Amino acid sequence: MSDKIMACRCEDVTVHEIEEAIARGHRDLESVKRYTGLGTGWCQGKQCARLCAALLVEKGGEPPSSPITPRPPYRPVSLAHLAQLSLQKERGG
Amino acid sequence: MTDALGGHAEVIVIGGGIMGLATAFNLAKLGQKNIVVVEKSYLCSGASGRNGGGVRAQWSSETNVRLMKESVALCSEFATQMRINVWFRQGGYLFVARNDARAKDLEKSVELHKAHGLRTRMLDAKQAKEVVPELDASRIVAASYNPDDGVVFPWPFVWGYARACAELGVAIHTLTEVRELLTEGTRVTGVVTSRGTLKAPLVINATGAWSPEIARMVDVTLPNHPHRHEICSTEPLKPFLRPLVADLSNGLYFSQSMRGEIVGGIANDHVPDGLNQESSPLFLQLYAQALTETMPILGSVRVLRQWAGAYDITPDGSPIVGFIDEIEGFYQICGFMGHGFMMAPIMGKLVAEHLLGKSTDPIFEHWNLRRFREGKLVPETMILG
Structure with a gap:
């Protein structure tokens, strides 16, 4: 059943995959993230991190002291938009 | 623990x-x-x-060419030997040169690669565009291309x-x-x-x-000594980009991972030495400017995440x-x-x-x-x- 339940919808990580990661010895959220890829997609973990953390603790893992490291940008930003920034004069090249 | x-x-x-x-x-x-x-x-x-997962045999020194040729071979066996999918994809590495001096350097390396049995060859701008049609070829004079280099998911x-x-x-x-x-x-x-x-x-x-x-x-x-190096990845796209493209003049590199994202980075001389794994908006600017000049079509593609890791630099x-x-x-x-x-x-x-x-x-x-x-x-x- 748990292989049919999506935990991370962006990266298609199922509850079963998280259970398997924990069974393989991944006891903390950062390791489970790096084993399953959860939280690295479109929403960057904003939807799944809480569920995954709860699952981890339920299965005997380490309670995370903080969510997974948030990675900028806060929302997806186009390269064209970023290229317009002028934080530093563009270097010649 | x-x-x-x-x-x-x-x-x-x-x-x-x-x-x-x-x-x-x-x-x-x-x-x-x-x-x-x-x-x-x-x-x-x-x-x-935290790295980009590039695996290449194109180097300038005899030792690195020899060792990396073996390392690429080991990578291609890794999935079956270790029973794990490492998303290895041999799409090649394309080093572009924007001036004749750089092209000469690449030519010298290509001779070395050939002597080691690599399939590296020099391409002119038109041929480079055949490998990556979305390149702005007006900005390059030549490129070196080894179709056997590749990328893995680290x-x-x-x-x-x-x-x-x-x-x-x-x-x-x-x-x-x-x-x-x-x-x-x-x-x-x-x-x-x-x-x-x-x-x-x-x-x-x-x-x-x-x-x-x-x-x-x-x-x-x-x-x-440690030196921060930043990197980012975009939303996943349908596979279209075969090689990892690299430009030694500004340190820009980018490839499409097996997950579909464009993953890449660029040199940033403004970063002081030291252990620092924080990411900066300046990196996104430098990377986006260089990338959209090299591949204008990527302008509409969105960056999802950026992060940083520590290079380990020797003199x-x-x-x-x-x-x-x-x-x-x-x-x-x-x-x-x-x-x-x-x-x-x-x-x-x-x-x-x-x-x-x-x-x-x-x-x-x-x-x-x-x-x-x-x-x-x-x-x-x-x-x-």
């Missing part, structure tokens, strides 16, 4: 990154017993979990080694920080960690950008490998200039053979720390970022 550590090992590897794990795995495979790996954080926490690569290590009886202790190296006279005898003291006659420093800190514990000054661009003359039993395998990940498959194998007296590869003479004292530097120029 708060249980105490203690007792004796035969080998202690400091650093649970790709280099330490590859070394431990190969040692165990050759029959070495009682190996312990200590990692201060979780696996994939350092550069091994995380499963690390897990593959970790699992294989565990199966061979190697103990891997994460969240275990080394605080002190023990010595008796001029010989290393073990490590004091945050979880207790471990004794061993052989201690391997495989901590990458953190290696000078470890060596300093026994008053050894390593000449390498001559070559690594530091082998025993330290002053401290018996203290072995270094560091200074890989941000390219340690791709070199780990072959380096782990050679270092294990060296430690067990089964390798006489010249690198163990050329890449020893003592070269800096003797003034015999080993330059490498095809460094990205």
Whole structure:
């Protein structure tokens, strides 16, 4: 059943995959993230991190002291938009 | 993970990154017993979990070409041998030159590659555009292309080694920080960690950008230093970009991963030396400007995440490998200039053979720390970022 339940919808990580990661010895959220890829997609973990953390603790893992490291940008930003920034004069090249 | 550590090992590897794990795995495979790996954080926490996953044999020095040819071959066998999908994709590396001087450098490297049996060839701008039709070819004069270079997804690569290590009886202790190296006279005898003291006659420093800190514990000054390197990935796209594209003039590189994202980075001279894994908006600006000039079509593609890792920089661009003359039993395998990940498959194998007296590869003479004292530097120029 748990292989049919999506935990991370962006990266298609199922509850079963998280259970398997924990069974393989991944006891903390950062390791489970790096084993399953959860939280690295479109929403960057904003939807799944809480569920995954709860699952981890339920299965005997380490309670995370903080969510997974948030990675900028806060929302997806186009390269064209970023290229317009002028934080530093563009270097010649 | 708060249980105490203690007792004796035969080998202690400091650093649970790709280099330490590859070394431990190969040692165990050759029959070495009682190996312990200590990692201060979780696996994939350092550069091994933060790099772009590029794997190439296109280098400027004979040694790197020879070694990386073997490393690429090991990568292509990795999935079946380690029973893990590492998303290896051999789409090639395309090094572009924007002026004649750079093109000449590439031509020189291509001759070397050919002598080593690589399929690298020089392309003119039109031919480069055939490999990557979306390139703005008006900006380049030539390119070198090796269709056999490739990219992997770094995380499963690390897990593959970790699992294989565990199966061979190697103990891997994460969240275990080394605080002190023990010595008796001029010989290393073990490590004091945050979880207790471990004794061993052989201690391997495989901590990458953190290696000078470890060596300093026994008053050894390593000449390498950490330098932040940033990277980012975009939303996933349908596969369209075959090679990793690299520009040595500004350090720009980008590729499409098997997950569909465009993953890439660029050199940023404004970053001060030091251990820093924070990301900056300036990086996104420099990267986006260079990338959209090179590949205008990517302008509408959105960046999803950016992060940073530590390059481990040496004065001559070559690594530091082998025993330290002053401290018996203290072995270094560091200074890989941000390219340690791709070199780990072959380096782990050679270092294990060296430690067990089964390798006489010249690198163990050329890449020893003592070269800096003797003034015999080993330059490498095809460094990205």
